[in-house]
Amino acid sequence: MYLWQSPYWPEFQVDLVALQPALASARYAQGRSMGLASHLQLMDLGALELQGWADEAIATAQIEGEILQVNSVRASAARRLGMADAKALDRDARTEATLDVLQAAIEQSLQPLSHETLYGWQAALFPAGRSGIQKIRTGAYRDHAEPMQIVTPRMGKPDIVHYQAPDSADVHAQMTRLIDWFNSSLGQTDGLVRAALAHLWIEAIHPFEDGNGRVGRALIEMALAQDLKTDKRLWSLSQQMWLDRAGYYAQLQVATGQAHMDVTPWVQWFVGCVHKAADATWDHMQAAMRKTRFWSGLREQHPQLTLTQTKAINKLYDVGPDGFTNGISTEKYVNLCRVSRATAYRELTALCEMGVLVQTGTGRGTRYKLSPAVSESRH
Template sequence: MAASAPLYTWQQPDWPQLRYDAAAASPALLRARELKGEVSGMARAIGLEGLVEAEQELWMQEAVATAAIEGERLELAAVRSSVMRRLGTGDDTGPTDRHVDGLVEVIYDATTNFDQPLDADRLCRWQSALFPGGTTGIRRIAVGRYRDHADPMQIVSGLPGREVVHYTAPPSSSVAREMDAFLAWFAQTQRAGMDGIARAAIAHLWFETIHPFEDGNGRVGRAVADMALAQDTGASTRLFSLSRQLLVDRKGYYDALSKGQSGGMDVTAFVQWFAQAFGQACIASSQVIQSSLERSRFWSRHARYALNERQRLLLCRLLEAGDGGFLGGLNVEKYLKMVRVSKATATRDLSDLVRNGMLHTVGQGKALRYYVTVPGWTHGVADDSGLQGGAAA
């Protein structure tokens, strides 16, 4: 009986000679590089000081998204606190979570220490940081070392007894050898002038195909891609959140990985998909940076006005919600749900902000709504002729 054809890429006789068609992938790679250049240009225009808020937001997005892809929901306050401590932009009064801190540390090391060699020890320390208690849930797992269990390493979904096997990785006995080949390629291609975005795509696909750890492969593999992209940029400033875009198209991400792991050595299709995803991540980053710049300009324009804490918190919330992000606009009743003051005090707070040009109003009577005044923001209001109250100059 003839032997069955290899099911996975790693079972092919010419594994791991992954390659891609540079000409076919060129349009997607060029477009991704153009979008990356636009983000970098915005960052240079703003300057490092102006980027602090945007970079903090992108760090938070990356941490939350890379965990969410694996079905983990992190507490946003703990993520914000951890990111601020790591970046040195806040104090130590926020909530702490060892699990969150470990994840942020991995992302930080991959992005900021991109010029340091990537070796087995470093990868094992990353994986160990993700599981500070040595468990996933209540199940003990191997941490700080490659997997060594005899059972097949499989990605499975479905209820017990009706499982669907989506992928089977190389056996544990070959992981060390497989990783030696991968790490040698990663070091060699950094010096060989390979397209940096294509290199990040192949590095991620290759790492996920080996699946070297008992758990945490997705998060570590995305950190590897982040490191490759940082090496391509040559700077440690985080200007995008790749994981956020992968989460947005989670099904597409898993489908692209699956196809890349079950075909031949030509992974052009995965490189194209990855380049498009990275380009979308750059577009999203441009929006984050632009929003951060708009908030910074807003505070600069109105720096001369004294605000009470209620007013400052309200404006922060409206600015963070963005253009049209505060559904239905703000009225006195909504404001009263945020603060513990009398209706008269709430009305006075809002009137002061209108008089100072920080808010403007639309409608009258019970239909009166308050909106933060930022040039270019329409808040979904089609006719600006109905604006009342003070508008910022």
């Protein structure tokens, strides 16, 4: 028996007393991160939000086995955020589709959820009406007669069926119940619990021919935006799910494959992901603030730094002491900054004279790295 076959479906049971410590910890982590975000300089906050968009888009695609190009995602996200340094790269259809859905989920969070909203998200994921080479039904719930199953195919043997969703004929009615609950539970159910239940519910129904996971995670984004009352994306929950994808798959499989309605373990795991996502954002913000202080102090001491020197220092800062083996070479400086070898040598020598870099080795083994004093200011 599957979860949706229980006579009590969809009356989910959650032990809020048992969840209280996890909820309190997650809320503290969220509040701490949002509080720190309010003190970030506008440039740092924009960079953090850009990172959140990119991480979410890449991870929600990765969970489905789809790889998006990082540069394409960051460029598209930067355009959407109106950032001046958005790169003019060719637009990738899969990247644009993924970000379209994530953006819509947040922008539409002030409106009631509807069938049409979900249709739009799913259709946006497959603008050509195909999943790979297979033509699929888009902009509408599935209507095929054969069972909707999650399976592991086996050569020469019957497939292993991990889950079977409700029949297509029942999907619209099932989704109506979910949508009605989602709209009426806002402000009535704890926001994190509500997001966890909404995701589990739509995954149990599996209403579309394809794109259910990404639509389900977009629904999480809408629920969290409603809960926090903000359109700022400061963290990526999908990235945490991707990092613990074995746990994500296992928790969903257990929750949807049980005959009773107590889904506390699933909600507990979900809340833990929120906590980890908020903590990761805290770490990103701390790093951003350290970098701002680093550059503020360095520019005050050395206002004569050129753009190429700044680029090289920034790279050394970002990769850390282990990023380049024993430091950066003249050749790497040439390739990184697109300057002549003579210019590279002159600028590296000047940085050493300023005390920003130190030289190690000789001849072909010559390397340059941040001086101990400068490196210390990274922490």
